[in-house]
Amino acid sequence: MDxxxxxxxxxxxxxxxxxxxxNLFELIENTLKKQNDFNLSMDTFTSIYGNLKRRQMFKSSDSSAINWKRLKDNSINLSLKYNEKCSSDSETFPKNIILEMANxxxxxxxxxxRLILDGFIKQDALELVDQESIKNKDKISISFLIKETHLLKNGRLGYEIMECCFEDEDYGPSIDLVKNLIGLEYECKLERLLIQNGISFVKESELREKGFDKTPDFKLDLPICLSNGSVISWIDxxxxxxDELSHSEYYENQFKFYLNRFGSGLVIYWFGYLKDIEKFNFNSNFISICDSFPSDFTLLDLTSLI
Known part of the structure; x- marks a missing residue:
């Protein structure tokens, strides 16, 4: 993508x-098609949208991130404010206080x-849940309670959190599950393509069993050579x-370890990537980037070197 x-x-x-x-996707899709003759897929848009929203929420350079940090330090007061709003809400069909506070x-x-739960836990975690229904008291955490809202003594709190899970388009257990399933789907797609093309490999799970802690999705038993001359020993x-930010984060947390242990490799960004990402590609001579399985490659025969 330009x-x-x-x-x-x-x-x-x-x-x-x-x-x-x-609606935002349809607006951008139609605009790009008319003005730039560019076809934007929903998968690509969703990925760009999600990356942007997460950065705006948590990066220190953004005003929303400052707001998040301040609120996180003030979670007890937020939980007290939630109780106060619930007490003063006398409507027959009460509104969702958490959604209101979020807006x-x-x-x-x-x-x-999560902030409101954090405030309640800081005050008294055990008073928050039905202790007879939970076997391991050490499991009481924000992430646990987000998923197990039925354990909360406060039925309204549990219902509102569950409703937030359905309303939130960017965070929550259901969103995490969808992302994990999509990631797994494309890993399976890559595995099928490797098998169809006669490329032998070792999977990440097998490498972990051998004691490697940071591993690519697939380590090739024999390297392949791409049409541009790049030698590929692993594929992620x-x-x-x-984009440049996600790629640099992946490099710092993953790719540089793969390079040190397994040599040069290939990263497939299935939903596209910035064309000028090469400018931000550390060790660009050793990490190749594409958005689909390479159609032109050569299996290297190392036996000829013996």
């Missing part, structure tokens, strides 16, 4: 915050739910869009 197209997508997302994700502060519903599948 930088110009990418910047236009980011600009439209930032300027149309009142639109839901589907007022400009953060995602599930993140507000990324069901996301690759």
């Amino acid at each position: 930088r110009q197209i990418f910047d236009k997508i980011i600009d439209y997302i930032n300027k149309n915050k009142n639109l839901n994700k589907q 007022d502060t400009g953060i995602a519903p599930i993140l507000m739910a 599948s990324k069901a996301t869009f690759g």
Whole structure:
């Protein structure tokens, strides 16, 4: 993807915050098709959108991130405020207080739910749950309670958190599950393509059993050579869009370890990547990038070197 197209997508997302994700996608898709003759897929848009929202929420350079840190340090007061709002809500069909507080502060519903739970836990974790229904008291954590809302003594709190899980388009257990399933789907796709092309490999799970802690999805038994001359010893599948920030984070947390242990490799960003990402590609001579399985490669025969 050209930088110009990418910047236009980011600009439209930032300027149309009142639109839901589907309507925003349709607006950007139609605009890019008319003005730039570019076909934007929903998968690519969703990935770019999600990356942007997460960065705006947590990066220190963004005002939303400062708001998040301040709220996190003030979680007890947020839980008290939640109780106060519930007590004063006399409507027959009460509104969702957590959603209301999330909208007022400009953060995602599930993140507000996590803050409120954090405040309650800091006050008295055991008073928060039905102790007869939970066997291991040490398991009481925010992530655990987000998933097991039925264990909360406060039925309204549990229901509102569950509702936040359905309302939140960017965070929460259901979103995490979808992302994990999509990642697994593309790993399986890559595995099928390797088998179909007669490329022998060792899977990540097998490498972990051998004691490696940071491993690519597939370590090739014999390297392959791409049409541009790059030698590939491993391949990593990324069901996301690759921009300079995500790529540099992956490099620091994953790719540089793969390079040190297994040599040069290939990263597949299935939902596309920025064309100028090579500028931010550390060790670009040793990490190749593409958005599909390479169609032109040669299996290296190392026996000829013996």
